Amino acid sequence: MRLHIWKIVFVIVCNVIHFAISVELLSIGAAAVVGVGSFIYQNTLCRLKECCTKNEIPADFDKLEQLLDEKVYGQHLAKETIVNALRGHWSDNYESPKALTLSFHGWPGGGKNYIAGFIKDSLYALGSKSDHVHHFMGRIHFPEVARTQEYQDNLYQWIKGNVTRCQKQLFIFDEVNKMPPKVLNVIKPMIDYNQDVEKVDYRKAIFIFLSNTGESLITEKAIQLWKSGVRREDVGLKDFESVITMGAFNEEGGFHHSDTIKSNLIDHYIPFLPMEHEHVRLCIIDQFKLRSVLEPKEEHIQEVMDFVEWGPLPDNLYSKTGCKRLSQKVAMTVQKYRIREKAIEKSSEKTNS
Template identity: 65%
Template sequence: MIFNTLYFLIVIILQILNNIECFNFGYVGEAAHYAKCLITECCGDKYIIGDLRRLRSTLDKQLFGQNLAKEVVLNAIRAHWENDFSQKALTLSFHGPPGTGKNYVSRMIVDSLYKEGSKSQYVHHFQGRIQFPKEDQADIYKENIYLWIKGNITKCEKQLFIFDEVDKMPSAVLNGIKPIIDYHDTVEKVDYRKSIFIFLSNTGSSLINDHYISLWKSGKKRRDIKLKDFEKLIAAGAFNEKGGFHHSDTIKSNLIDHYIPFLPLEYDHVRSCIYTEFSLRGVSHFQERDILEVLEGVEWGPSPENLFSKTGCKRLSQKVAMITQKNYAPPLNDEL
């Protein structure tokens, strides 16, 4: 009863503060905005923290085998975030096989830029096969996504939009955001230039794998690979392969700022992922036999080199959890 009453009072107070703020009663409006921000998330530095040091530290400690992606992501976001005169919204397109870190890096970005992380009202996550399942409704999706983004940016300019499974989306949907990510000061009196768009896709995975193998065979070390080795390849693959970028206006008009390859993971990278999974569960003195047991479930390819994990680090978490439970958890108490 007390909790319900308290909740009701908070809702009423927030509504009053919102009304005062909306009518912009000078100092009273500013005070109302300040008071509201003490209670709930609002558009400002208190909640949109932009902690780039945290982002760099997290990438360094928890991302394996993706030095190229790490460098491009950090520099691109820092250049955009610290620039008050950006010409357009920042657009990053992550490409690569499953389990190589695309979603993982997205979460790191979210947690570093927004105090509330993925729960922030300024972070929006779209799943291709869930939000945009039907090809024949692409025009409806296109209009809805434009209006949705416009409505949110009107409330706060520094927002993050993540489109996952772009390869599962109808090809025309992303054309709806072309005006938003183009080089405009405003579109229908809305300024989108401080926002960030991240696109996640398996598109181009085979091209990335094959090209990396050819670079490896030529003697080029992973650490020496540059963005220019992959960017045109990925853009061409995304444009021509079935999915959200297929013949997309966003690619035709050169509106994707960076095509970022997530390279297939090798043996040492997978081992590092396993170490991290054990550490996250508080197991610091695990045995080599534990590592080997997890590795037994990893498939390697392509033949004949068998250099890469076919699923990256994607399936390791549950395997480590099971081994941790089996070998390191206290025994169950059978007594009732």
């Protein structure tokens, strides 16, 4: 108990030191004092709680780019747009006029949450465990339409409190299509072109929205481009942005007639294209590798592929579930054939004996 009290006292002392330095109360030898104070701050307070420095927020965009190149398939639009948007937003040579807002759209299994995880791990040293990362789930955190005002009040205070503590916050809203329509209206001033809102500067914050809205329209557009002879690698954001905006604004969910869309405050609508056979195959191979099967046999890959449903008719170009459900199918296949191999080995041992 005494140790706990001393720890609290120690944190308070460190905070006082850092505050004294930040307001520059000392004029003589200020540089030296700041240097010593920063050293104390980094090596004491920041060991006890997560601070707001480059150590905690390394923003390793090269790492993010590498992860997306190596682990994400069939989503060239997402990879290119996300890396460049994030890198530009937190550039040392540029002061963004507003918070960065990205909206991910597409079928389940296309990689929206998958990529969001890589963003967390690349921007923050503690990844998803960082106090600066906030991941909201539509059906869990905002389940009832009747409580919309309560959700708005709580959300506003939560975002305000965290950005006040550290400007470089990441807010992810998952399952936006499962949220009450007006909840997100409360964040409009925070993502608008404002230097501050109630004396809080939100311009360094990042807001990412994940939604299935517009999924059918994205697929229809992708098929239309395919039939026109346009290669998947050659399609651009401009081919999908108006389609996604229309779907997000008119479909039921958190963006339904939303002020964020009406006011053009979403910086990038990012389509997650439906996954083709070659992309699903690569996902399957990755799952085998995670289970130490570095060179899976073709018949084992095909056995997992047989579980995948394809559509829409008549072309059946795309997986209905993207790369979802593959992990457990691969795990079952690996276990199945390892057991069979062991049985064969035992049988041959008996024969030889």
